[in-house]
Amino acid sequence: IDVVRLRGLGFGYDDRPSVLRDVNLILPHGSFHFLTGPSGAGKSTLLRLMTLGERPQTGRISLFGQDVTQIPRSAIPAMRQRMGVVFQEFRLLDHLSAFDNVALPLRLNGERPRDYVQDVAEMLRWVGLGGRFEALPPSLSGGEKQRLAIARAVITRPRLILADEPTGSVDRAMGEKLMRLFVSLNKLGATILIATHDEDMAERYGAGLLRLEDGYLRQLVPSQRPPEHQ
Numbered sequence: 001i002d003v004v005r006l007r008g009l010g011f012g013y014d015d016r017p018s019v020l021r022d023v024n025l026i027l028p029h030g031s032f033h034f035l036t037g038p039s040g041a042g043k044s045t046l047l048r049l050m051t052l053g054e055r056p057q058t059g060r061i062s063l064f065g066q067d068v069t070q071i072p073r074s075a076i077p078a079m080r081q082r083m084g085v086v087f088q089e090f091r092l093l094d095h096l097s098a099f100d101n102v103a104l105p106l107r108l109n110g111e112r113p114r115d116y117v118q119d120v121a122e123m124l125r126w127v128g129l130g131g132r133f134e135a136l137p138p139s140l141s142g143g144e145k146q147r148l149a150i151a152r153a154v155i156t157r158p159r160l161i162l163a164d165e166p167t168g169s170v171d172r173a174m175g176e177k178l179m180r181l182f183v184s185l186n187k188l189g190a191t192i193l194i195a196t197h198d199e200d201m202a203e204r205y206g207a208g209l210l211r212l213e214d215g216y217l218r219q220l221v222p223s224q225r226p227p228e229h230q
């Protein structure tokens with residue numbers, strides 16, 4: 001099954017009418033792609049269409065085999081719960097601790113604390129926030145917020161992970177570590193799309209490479225299962 005299918009997507013803003021002109025894309029189950037393109041090419045816009053934050057002006061979107069182009073507003077939250085989304089601007093809840101930010105998607109799924117506290121703690125340690133369980137997001141550095149946003153996005157083991165520049169605020173070593181997290185999730189079956197301006201990254205991870213330019217999306221390298229990163 002194709003986890004994402006985009007056909008003839010067109011989208012623009014009032015003052016920038018053709019950000020996406022005719023975007024076609026299939027993300028097969030278990031694939032791993034990087035989405036690249038110059039700044040302003042529309043990478044974030046395309047991710048917002050896939051996460052149902054914007055509606056396309058033309059074309060069709062289907063997710064998990066279901067056409068969601070005209071999905072009613074009320075059905076959007078349930079659809080979003082099936083995806084792990086890392087927003088460029090993080091969108092953390094400032095009044096909740098780091099721990100509770102990560103636990104929230106599990107709570108919303110109806111899981112009980114005794115079933116998830118271990119998982120949440122382990123995930124926070126994995127992203128290097130072991131000492132920051134009680135910290136509120138405004139007290140975290142940019143890199144810490146980014147790692148927290150990633151932990152929250154993947155804690156439910158979503159089948160589809162969409163991330164906008166998820167390593168843009170961390171140093172190279174942490175960036176590599178976070179990429180290993182995405183690689184492991186991909187090995188466990190998650191379909192992954194990561195927007196980045198770093199085209200070398202795609203090469204380093206043996207992932208598929210997509211490039212958005214002038215409103216069109218080109219597949220430069222097809223996705224294969226990424227080899228273990230050394």
Ligand code: ADP
Binds near residue numbers: 038041045046
């Ligand atoms: P990228 O993520 O590739 O840098 P974006 O999707 O953020 O590109 O932006 C694509 C273009 O659309 C840019 O010219 C940007 O200024 C414009 N844009 C993005 N979001 C909005 C918005 N909410 N309203 C108006 N223009 C926007």
Ligand code: ADP
Binds near residue numbers: 039040044088
């Ligand atoms: P990116 O770095 O991926 O291009 P941006 O910084 O352009 O992302 O976008 C950050 C936020 O600002 C988004 O919510 C986007 O909708 C908004 N935005 C971006 N460009 C514009 C614009 N020209 N007019 C209005 N809002 C914009």
